[in-house]
Amino acid sequence: MHSLEKLRWIIDREIEKMDFAGRQPAELYSPVEYILSNGGKRLRPVLALMSCRLFTHDLTECVKPAAAIELFHNFTLLHDDIMDQADMRRGKPAVHKKWNENTAILSGDAMVVLSFNLISSAKPEILPGLLSVFNTTALEVCEGQQMDMNFETNPNVKENEYLEMIKLKTSVLIAAAMKIGAISARANDRDCELMYESGLNLGLAFQLQDDILDLYGKQEDFGKIRGGDILMNKKTILLIKALELADQTTAVSIRRLMNEEQDPGMKVGEMKKILDRLEINLIAWKMAEGYFNKAIRKLYETNSDKAQKNEFADFIHSVMNRKS
Amino acid sequence: MHSLEKLRWIIDREIEKMDFAGRQPAELYSPVEYILSNGGKRLRPVLALMSCRLFTHDLTECVKPAAAIELFHNFTLLHDDIMDQADMRRGKPAVHKKWNENTAILSGDAMVVLSFNLISSAKPEILPGLLSVFNTTALEVCEGQQMDMNFETNPNVKENEYLEMIKLKTSVLIAAAMKIGAISARANDRDCELMYESGLNLGLAFQLQDDILDLYGKQEDFGKIRGGDILMNKKTILLIKALELADQTTAVSIRRLMNEEQDPGMKVGEMKKILDRLEINLIAWKMAEGYFNKAIRKLYETNSDKAQKNEFADFIHSVMNRKS
Structure with a gap:
């Protein structure tokens, strides 16, 4: 073992x-x-x-x-x-x-x-x-990074565009890692694909979690400034969901907070108030959990050792719950 | 054909x-x-x-x-x-x-x-x-570029160091191209290696030629400023050979030309006078020809079609004589 x-x-x-x-x-x-x-x-x-x-x-x-x-x-x-x-x-x-x-x-x-x-x-x-799988993935990661850079100057990034970006920038490499493990073990094609799909969903869950923890994580644990994404006007799932769900007045407030020179502490505080009111934290966690559960399901669909599946699941659970 | x-x-x-x-x-x-x-x-x-x-x-x-x-x-x-x-x-x-x-x-x-x-x-x-061959070569090219950058701040680049650098930065990719052609044709190992070695020597010849033509080529053909390497204080074979062969007074003149603010036309002109006096043009051409002839020899050592060898040799001759 x-x-x-x-x-x-x-x-x-x-x-x-x-x-x-x-x-x-x-x-x-x-x-x-x-x-x-x-x-x-x-x-x-x-x-x-x-x-x-x-x-x-x-x-x-x-x-x-x-x-x-x-x-x-x-x-x-x-x-x-x-x-x-x-x-x-x-x-x-x-x-x-x-x-x-x-x-x-x-x-x-x-x-x-x-x-x-x-x-x-x-x-x-x-x-x-x-x-x-390595070649395909490596190119997709470059494409994902380009999409991420394009988002910097795009004020209207939609949820599906964002999910596509993080899939390419982050998830495919986790998916590739898991598929490569299965290929190395001479797993059959079906199991290799299941591990890839499990990894794809796991990667999405991890990235959404990162987006959430940037604002809602324990600052000392995460080692970053709380709300760093907000300060940099990064289009994360929090911001995208907020703009999607906000009424017109709230949307104007969000965009004003993004565009105007602000005291950093106040900017994060004001944005957090809006996000809290819209329950974005909860919504984003639900999304992340959905992907995580799908990752677990795909893992258990593989024709592989039961005890090892449990260990695998325990491990990714521990990563998922690291600071939540 | x-x-x-x-x-x-x-x-x-x-x-x-x-x-x-x-x-x-x-x-x-x-x-x-x-x-x-x-x-x-x-x-x-x-x-x-x-x-x-x-x-x-x-x-x-x-x-x-x-x-x-x-x-x-x-x-x-x-x-x-x-x-x-x-x-x-x-x-x-x-x-x-x-x-x-x-x-x-x-x-x-x-x-x-x-x-x-x-x-x-x-x-x-x-x-x-x-x-x-592709993996090895790709890494060597990175190493060659690093050596080239290191040379910028090294006032005493020696001939063997320079040749090692251009081998890595330039020649190995030409060698790899020729070996890859032979591998694709299912040539035997000996012939694949001969093509690699031919390419290595050809690459050195081409790069030395580039160094020479920067100062001695027909400006309108080469599409660059004559003596651009001199203006940028690039350590080319011309400069390295000149410093190697110069007496102490001449070496001081060369270094003064490199270090002092100069009128560009005068800088190139003065440096060219020194190089001409030392017959660097001739020496560098001899070196390039030596590598080129070795490339031709290796090519003819392969167990391959005679007519095609002649065509290959004609082609690389035409590249070598493009502006000399």
Whole structure:
């Protein structure tokens, strides 16, 4: 039996083996080492390994593909932080701040290549399947990031557009991680697809939860400014739902709060009052729960070990309830 | 028989089929369409197809891998232009100028993914071989770009360091193109390696030629400012050889020209006088010719069609003599 810590250790070990600290040119690989060791939870590769474990005891073939997902994920963080001008990442300076933008661009490029490298090392029998899901997903993630950037200048983002964006930007990579785990375990096509769909719903649930916790989470736990999304006028599910459900007067108030120069504390406070009145917190949680429950259902539909399914479900429950 | 125009047409057709002009989100794919249609010579994919043709009449399996090389090459142009703050590319605004840096970063990312996508579509028998050379090469190109950036702040770049840098930044992709052509044609391992080595030497010859033509080419043909590298204090083979061969007084003059604010025309003129006195033009051409001749030798060592070898040699001769 592999505990959660053991699964994380397996991934950390695989990343350590790549020895980014020792590679030349150091200017290229030090930032790779830096971002990969800054305390991420390894959520995606752990999900890949847990998905693999549903179907087999031998996780060996899943380790490199799982690490590939983690590298790709960290590449997206690296480049997104440049594009979003986000200066901090998990309490430390982002790569483009600690070094510079050129370094962040090029080290990110190297990470994409390294992730394909890891996927490519799979056995011939599973290689085409792994490449197919990895390739499709990687492109979708780029499309999702572009949609997210487009939303910045779009005052009327609709719920379905938002869900499509977070599906591409966030969910497909979680779905891919879980499918890759199943493929590595030689699960049949139906089970691989079920794990993909489970991951897609799980990813949506996680992202909606992130949107909610930005305003309603315990500040000290979440490590971010409460209401940071509101301060940046980010179109999250909270704002989109609020604009959808607000009467005309309230909608005007919301847009005024977004457009006018405000004291940060007051801006968040006023917006929260409106959201509370519209019960957006409750509505968004219901949505997130709906996706989460669908993820659980798909998981249980797979033809796999019952005890492992329960462990998988427990794990994603724990992630879902982390700060709610 | 495929003429050169036919080979270019095959590549253009393959890229057209990808329909970047019609893909969504347009903000992501328009820059991909833009950079791929800005009049590049398709040198690398043409070399891949010509390499394939040495061993087989059927080029079908080489087309997508050749297009992958072209996409990867254009991705490097896109990101390098951001890093080098190069505002123009082939007489048109660079992507990061026509759009913005974020667009250039993300569209470039999408192009890397798309290039892996194209490689991945190869038949299972040749897929591992293609992935192996493509993966290795892609990472080396990133390393080469990092070395090139490091050189900007290194006043004492040595010839062997410079050759290593241009090998990684430029030559390995040409070598990979030629090896990929041979792999697609199911050439044996020895011939695949010979084509790789031929390409490596050819790439070095081409880059040294570029360095020379920057100062000694016909300005109107080359489409750039004569001596642009000198104005930007770029460490090219001309400068490195000059510093190596100069006596102490001359070396001081060279460094003074590099470090002091100068009238551009005078700076290039003075530097050219020094280089001419040291016969750097001749020395650099000899070097380039040495690599070129080795490329030809490796080509002729392959066990392939004699007539096709001659055509291949004619083609690379024509590229080498384009403006000399």
